[in-house]
Every structure is written in C-alpha cells, then in structure tokens.
Amino acid sequence: MPMNVNSVIIYLAIVLAGYAVVSIADSFAPSEISTRLTISKAKAIFTQDSIIRGGKSIPLYSRVVDAQSPKAVVIPAKGSSFSMKLRDGDISWHDFRERVKQCKGVFPAVQMPVEACTNILFSSGTTGEPKAIPWTCATPLRAAADAWCHMDVRKGDVVAWPTNLGWMMGPWLVYASLLNGAAMALYNGSPVTSDFAKFIQDARVTMLGVIPSIVRTWKITNCTSGYDWSAIRCFGSTGEASNVDEYLWLMGRARYKPVIEYCGGTEIGGGFITGSLLQPQSLAAFSTPAMGCSLFILDNNGHPFPQDAPGMGELALYPVMFGSSSTLLNANHYDVYFKGMPVWNGKVLRRHGDFFERTSRGYYRAHGRADDTMNLGGIKVSSVEIERICNSVDENVLETAAIGVPPPEGGPEQLVIAVVFKDSDNSSLDLNQLRIIFNSALQKKLNPLFRVSSVVTLPSLPRTASNKVMRRILRQQLSQLDQKPKL
Template identity: 30%
Template sequence: MDFENEPIVWRPDDEAIRASRLGQFLQHHGLDDLQALRDRADRDPEWFWEAVVRMLDWPFATPYEKVMDVSRGIQFPQFFVGGTSNLALAALDRHVEQGRAEKVALVEETEDGRITRWTYRDLKKAADALAHGLEGLGVTAGDRVAVYLPMGKEAVTAMMACAKLAAIVMPVFSGYGASAMATRLHDAGAKVVITADGFTRRGRFVPMLDTARKACSEVPTVDCLIVVDRAGTHPTLFEGEWDYQQIVEAAGETPYPTRIVPSETPLLLIYTSGTTGKPKGAIHPHLGFPLKATQDLWHAFDLRQDDVFFWYTDMGWMMGPWMVYGGLITGATLMLYDGTPDFPDAGRLWDMISRHQVTVFGISPTAVRGLMAEGDEFVLKHDLSSLRILGSSGEPWNPGPWRWFFDKVGGGRCPIINYSGGTEISGGILSAFATEPQKACAFNGPLPGIAADVVGDNGDPVRQAVGELVIKNPWPGMTRGFWQNPDRYLDAYWSRWPDIWVHGDFAYVDAEGFWYILGRSDDTIKVAGKRLGPAEVESVLVSHPDVTEAAAIGVPDDVKGESLVCFVVAREKPGLEEELALYVAEHMGKALRPQAVHRVRELPKTRNGKVVRRVIRASYLGESPGDLSSLENVDAVEWVKHTGRNQTHDKGSV
C-alpha cells in the first residue's frame, strides 16, 4: 500500500465537529483541536484523566485524593487514589435513579430469531437478583466468577451482578473447548462458572453444558456451576449445579445494595493467548477498563445516549466487555447477537442493522472480507440509513475491503473508526475519529491520554519509516499485571527500553500525520534486509480479483535470511499461484516475489476474525503452533500443515 499517495476520502463538516462529544470537550477546555488535546494530556496526564471522569460524571461515593500515583513505578500505577465507587453505579444504578429506567438497555437476537428487549430497569432487576443468588451460594468480594455464555442478556447480567458483589468477573470465549476453558479456570482459581445448556451455530445445536462440566471436573476450585436453560433443553442438573432461573426467581425483586469499593479494586480478569506458554490473565480495576473504554467511545466514536450500539464480537474477547461497559456507562442501547454473520445468508447482519435501527456498528476486517465476497446484493437490499458510525478492530485493513465497507455499508457518508489496541490496554492506542478526515485503512493517531509514539531500533522517534509502537505515560486502562505472574507482565511490555511500554506492533506515520498498523512486530518479515509488514503483502494479494483472503509469513532462507510465503483463499484457477507470485512482484518489486503461494480452503482465525500468522508459520514449518484455544477453525491448521509437508519452495501449490 502506498501510504504517501492515499487520498483523503471523507471529511466531517464543521457543525458535526462542534456537536460531537470530542468537539464539546475541546470547547469546554479551550483547546483548538485534537492534537492540542493530545499534547496537553501527554504533558499533564493527571489533568486529562480528571477531566475524563468529570466528563463521564463518574459517581464516586468517596472523593479521590489523588488522580495518579506512580510511587511503585510507571509499570504499576494507581488511579483515583482514595476514591470509592463501583462499575455498576456508573453503568446501571445511576440510570435507574436518574430517570432513565425505561430506556432500552439491550436488544438481544439469537441466531434462530428470538428477540428480547430489556430496559435499564429490567437489567438492574436481573443483576440485583443474580447478585443475591451468587451471594447466597457463597460468592464474596474478590472471588473469580467465570462467565461462559453466548453473547446475550444473561452474560450482561452476570457482568453487572459480579460488579455489584465486588467479585471478579472472568469472561470466557463461548467457542472454547474443555481443555482451553479448564486452563483458564485453573489459573484464575475460579469459584463459580455460569454457563448455558447451549446455543445454535448455523442451525446446529452446540452443547455448552457438556464442555463446561468437563472443564469444571478438572478444576478443584470450582464448587458451583450455574446453568441457563437458554436453548430450552431443560437439562437434568447434578450435585453442585444450579438452575439460573430458579436462583434469580428465588431472590425476588429486592434491590441488591451495590458494594462500594476502592477505585483500584479488581473488576475484570480477561485472558489473552500468548504466542508461547499459557494464556495471560490481564487484571483490570473498577476505574480502569470501563473508564478507558467509555472515553474511547465518546472521543473517537462519538457514542451518545440515543445510539443503538452493535459490535459483532464475543464476551470472551476484549471487545465484548468493552462494548458492554462503555455502552451502558453512556446510557446507550446495546445490540447483542450470538450467531454467525452469514446465516441463513450473508445479509444477516445488514438485516439486523435495518430492523433494529443500529446507529454505531463495528466488525473485524476479516469478517468484512468474507461478506464482501458474497456480493453487494446482500447489503444493497437493506435500508442502512440508520447507521451513523462504522467501526473496525482486530487487524490491519486492506484498501479494497475498507472501501467496500465505506461505500456499500456506510453509503460513503459514515466514517470508519479504525481502532487498534488490546486487552491489556482496555481499548485503543490508535484510532480514527468521527471528527477528523479519513484515508482508507488509516488511523488519525493516538487516543487522547495515550502517549504513543513510533520508534526505531535505538528507541528514538521516527516518521515515514516503520518502527515499534510504544507508549510513554501510564493510563487508567492499562492492566495491573498478569494474574499471579507480574514478572511475565514486565517481560512482555517493559523489558526493551526503560519505562516504555512496547506493544508489539509495527507502525508507520505518513507525511500528513496519518498512522498505520503494519501487523505484529513478531510477524514482521525481513527479506534481504528489508523489513516488511505482512499487511502490505496481503493488501496486494486481496486486490487481485480471484483472491478473498490472504496471509503472508517469512520462512528461513540461507541467502536472504527470510523468504516470503503467501497463503490465499481464492477461486480455483489453473496457474493462479504463479500468477499471484508475479502479481506481488509487479506491485512490490522483483526482490519481494514470494518463494511460494499456496491456495488453502481457509486461514486459521480467531472467532472475531483475526488471522493468526504465528500459527500459520509454525504449522507450515512443522513446528509446534502453540496455544490454539482461541481459534474458531482449528481444521484450517491442517491445510497449512499439508502445504508445509508438500512444500517445494520454488512454486505455488494447492
């Protein structure tokens, strides 16, 4: 992708900027523009984060004495020291108390078409009842409660009930098998698991309860399994198992008194898969993850109370809790869907957006590429005029799919808020903004409050050159470490340069100040000394009319150090692999001609659509692929292994 020659394709009008959340924030603080805000926030982070909690009108029961304390080091900051509150006060209780009880809090649609609408009063009633039930089962402050549920109302209820109790909620990806689930439960020392009998995927029943039972049998700390009869199978329960509906009905309608806790009290334990070793449990406090998520949604996405907010994700991924916490703190309406995006056909998401009048919608670039391949007609037959903001996260874009999303889904009028960060960040490092001009695939730059930079091998800032993405100040959303493993946390982010967070992404800033993510730095390919981001190669490949998806890796080469090998999901066509190798060489130079192009049935991806290149590379080379528990399609690994076993290193293969 030629970053320097990409045109600006969208600009907001002045009135929209003034009316936006960010515009109003700038006006209130007498700042001229977004960059002026970034500069002031970087110089004075305590001023900025105090301004954020005031912007959000965060309900403190006891006022804080100090905004930020780094006496334990920048790696372990504390925020809003001395203050007491609770996430549930900000996300739920205050809406009911301040006259918004009848506002719709969530709309749920299951894959088989069942629809539920709950008001904030309904959600509070359910969360209070579950909190009473959990307390009756012996759950106390600090206990870990795993939520292994589809993306639906019970999952949101559990998130709020745990907060009210001051228990630590641990969302678990709904697609995990028993072994992956047990690993996380054991590491966390989980006491309770909340699960469902099952759900449907492409019309087929998926028995969650069987998986949960098997996982719990391997974890001695789990003494209670709560089961939601979500699919209507009326499962027989055994000793140590409890019916969710009976628990909440037994509690009646007695409000649960939300526990007031210090600001740094742990709220959320969310696991991410490492490239090696066991998964990492990122710890987040009550005024950490939720605060950062909401600030990003207000400043970048311009989320408002009257929005219907739908992000296609799972509660076990960061974007699930991010949507729930940020959306509810805002007082918006959440749209929840627990099915596949193309069932019964590729119009499912667009149909739901139209029927439920979604205004802010987010999805991964990979999911867009898959839906784009099904043709325009599935989008064009639906009225998507309710959309105001589009969003994307999870991986770098390619220009063709980005423009399709912008033109066909957004009608050329909705900005795409390209958003990149991570579980340990509690949201974004970089973002596009609803108030700023847009280029395809680009970010406008760091979120305010994130002192991000791009640095070279010596740690000095670089522009118009590829470098490491780093952060130089603490922020409330940064993880407070990995569960029971602070050394691993320090090694992962703080070991390269003193007091600098190294995120592990390669980034680039163009001459006009637009930022780009080029992929994970450990995915980077170095051919004959030239450092190459896989997204750059993949953008070329998916621009070919026969290619739907692509992944690029580097493999050892005695002469060049590394050679480029590509994998494509493409239509069957004689000689296509050789054609694609020449196509890459034509666009990127003869020196970067792939050693091999392999056509595969599918690429290994996570549930939220992120292509896992480390798995592709290891499988292709016959090495251990490491943790595969986050993959949606483990079978895809076998296709990559097959190409590796049959590789010739001088021509494409199928």
C-alpha cells in the first residue's frame, strides 16, 4: 500500500495487537512480493485495489494475486469504485471493518517482551535474495530518539517525509513523529509537483524530509516557487548522496534553515551518522556519529584510523547500538555483519559496507558502497539482481556488470551497465536501444523505479584470481571518464 492514513492505522493496529508487520513496497513486481511473503511466512496481506498516480490507475491487487499471496484485505483507492471480483477467501475493506463492529468492548494493546518482533523489513544484500531484518520493540524508540536528538522533533511539530512503509523510513516516520508528540503529514500523490509544495505550505510542516533526487527535480522544474515554507525549522536528508549546490537552493526555500544529513540502515533502525542542530553544519556532509553510535574508518589493512584523524576507507560500527538487529530470518547475522571484522578494545566491530571519509575539519562524507550493493533512488539493490535480468534480455549479450556511478557534479548514483557481447562484431549494436530494453526488463521484473542511465561495452570484465568480477575497478574507471551518463 502507499503510505496513507489507512496504511498507518493498519500498521499500528498490527503492532499493538502483538503481531509483526511485513513491509513490502507498493512498487514491487509480483515475483518480489512473493519472495518477501515466502521468507516472512506472512499470514495475510493488506492492499489497495490500485494507486491513482498522475491521473492514472496502477493496479496493486492484481500483483498480489499474481504473487499467490495469502488471504488479502482489499481497500479501494480514493475516488474509485470497488467493483472488482476478489479471489475466494479475500475480503473487502468494508467487510473487514464490519466484522470488527460486531465485536464489543475495547482492544487494549498487547504487552510483548522487548525482544519481540514488531516489523519485518527487507534490505538487499549481494546474494540476490533480500535480507529479512526483524525490528524489535526497542527499534521504534531508537527511531524516535534520533529524531528528537538530531532533528529536534518535538510536541507541536508537523513532520513530513515522502516515503513508504515498505522501506525503513516509513516506520521511522511513524515513530519519529508520534512518539515525540508531533503530527505526521501524509500526502497522497507525487512529491515532485506544485500540489505537494502547496501541501507543505498549508500543513505548516516544521521538519521536511527529502531525498536528493526529489530536490533535484524541484530545482529543475521550479515547482515549489511561490509557496511559503517559512514554518520549516530544518530539513532532513537521507537515502542518497547529496549535492552542495542543490541543497543550498533547498535551504533558500525556507529562509536558509539547515539540512540535517542522516545516514543509517534498515538493520540499525535509524542512523549511525548524522548532522546536529547543536553543531556547525557543512553542506552534503555529516557532523557527528548518531547518538549512541561510535564510528571507525578502516585503513587498507583493515585497522581503524584514530577516531579524531582524517582518513578514507570502509566504515565499521561499534557493535552495541540500541535498537539494532541481532538476528536475520534468512541469513546468519554474525556472518553478514561481524565475520572477518577487526577487534577494537575486545569487541568485534560491526560491518556496514559504505566507504566514508573523515575530513581534516572533522566532517564526514559518504563515497558509496564498499561492496557490490548500489543505491538507486534511495533503494539499496545488489548488482547481482540487476545483472541476472540484464544477462537474459538479448541473445547477443554474454555477460553484464551493473555499476552505480556518482555523476561528476555529485549527487545520487547513476546506473551504468557494462556489456560484453558474445561476438566482438556485435559491439556496433545500438546501445541506446539496448539501454531501453534493459530499462523495460528491470522495471517489469525488479522495480519500476530503476532506470539505466547509460550502457558501455567492454571486451571483457576485470576479474580476480578467483574469477570474481571487480566491480569496484569498473566503478573507478567509469567515474574517471568525467562525463555525465547519457540520459
């Protein structure tokens, strides 16, 4: 479901009843929905019949049916009539609510132990199967604490963040606002329109969360012009690498209120590095570890730099963080986050997987993933998942490598596909047409939000002695071309 009033009420009702929510984004294809339902062993699914976006109706219930989901409760989209035929066993939202009306009395919240699961979320790894990450009863407190400490969310505030309950920032927004006594502003529609800008004005939003690609679209289209965002006290930004010029422009929309950069993970339940309203900020940079977190940047030998020294390398975290994961449903938690990591003061450090820099001025900058997972539009996805689809779209393709490349001017990663053809004579094929084919396959089979920016050809892919593709080498080579990807 999209993140609207109904979905938030359903989310909180499931948690208060002592059950666990399974978060699935409304953009997923049936195969991806099916994978997540199978891993989580979900008993039922709530869905809308469709989503109304840009005046068009996009089906949701049919995807759920194609995914062979368990029992479904189907909610009509706003403004649409509910006349479709449901599967045997599925029920409409109206009938579901009528059953509740037949029950008398109140429904008290069910007390659960702190380690009980409240939410199962998914984060892509490098194996092709998403990691199933349980949130416990402690995780909501972690999300709320981050918002209180770093973004000054408090009673009387109005918090808006275009997101979805399928990703961690959806549940984060629920708890970050409501547990701090703030109101949550939910907009039904696209955030890259003037209607959204008017909504922010009329709702008197005090903290507005963004991702950089949304800000870029606002700046290009100028759709926020003429609207009063003076109620905003600060912005929050997460999901992607940000751009200095675009964020200076964003600050200007709200009388130059600060942007608090915020970086974390589904398995953390919040951020591990962020900005702070108590410190001087630097655009597109982080000023401090999040409350309760300690950071370590590893040198080329895997040893932590001194914590106050500048340096660049893979980021590691102190293993004890309130609200963070301690288990995975479909993988070994120790192997994923701790195996092979260095020891510091008797504790094995926790793997995160990002490349980070600590500058001489004490700020931190993100430099992308250290492994083969990339970040596309705020969604982490493994190269393997993308390559599996691209390898099968054309019989002339021998193999592909999916690389996330930051543009020269900074900002979110662009998806570049490096292609090796079976026959060298095929190197003259229309690469733009191949890009269109890749896009169509990825959007149909993986996620409609993904887009290939450009396609490049190579005689072969660089590999290690054990025959693993060295995507990091490709990323460096493509980044050094110093040109914008073809859009």
